[in-house]
Amino acid sequence: MDRMSAETQGGFQSIAAVDHALAVLKTLATSAEPLGVNELARRIGLHKSTVSRLLRTLENHHFIQRDATHGRISLGLGVVALAGPMLGAMDVIAIGRPVLERIANTTGETVSLALWNGKEAVMVEQVLGTRTVVHYTWRGKAVPAHSTAVGKIFLSFLPDSEVRPILAAPLERFTEFTIVDPDKMAAEIARIRQTGYALNVEENELESCGVASAAYDFNGKVATVLNIAIPKYRFDGEQQLRLAEIVVEGARELSGKLGYGNRAR
Structure with a gap:
């Protein structure tokens, strides 16, 4: 035996x-x-x-x-297939970091990358801003989909058949500004699909805001989401538009580095 x-x-x-x-x-x-x-x-x-x-x-x-x-x-190749997603994530981080550093130096704000785990966004890399007061999120932290800029970007790329059950379930309220009404969240997703960026204005934490946009791989699929985090007192209407332009341009630059090129969305 x-x-x-x-x-x-x-x-x-x-x-x-x-x-x-x-x-x-x-x-x-x-x-x-x-x-x-x-x-x-x-x-x-x-x-x-x-x-x-x-x-x-x-x-x-x-x-x-x-x-x-x-x-x-x-x-065999099955081992390679298992390692592929992790290797891909490592490539995204390595390729994306110079973009994060440039934006952090330009804006003074913290810039990060996020991946999607199927239900939440996971922060995988960040470069801290140069200002005295900056936002910090540790690597590996999972953040809600409906109350963060990165999460809402990922939701906007899901097919409607997958978004509907998410919105049908009770959406947790984290602050008085969290969008918990399904119709309002559906309208928010539609706006994101049109503009190419998402905002978080104290929806997940008070005094904490963000703006995010997606970067694509050579297949035209979302590879990662780029996010700029900023305290509320520095995030007025004019600054929102300025940072939205910067994060969209940064995501476009990262897409090019990942093989997508500068094609329009």
């Missing part, structure tokens, strides 16, 4: 199977050349039959591949 079957009897099949599958992938990742089943089993310390079963499952999901001549095993 091999180790996996013993752990299966003890009720830990899922944990053991995952541990063993990860051991296979890690061993292949650190090997300078493809490995045969016997060598792979020896390095991991599992029975050959156990490793063979794991390999069949991993191969079905394209996480490993075998060479046609000797059947030796190496990592």
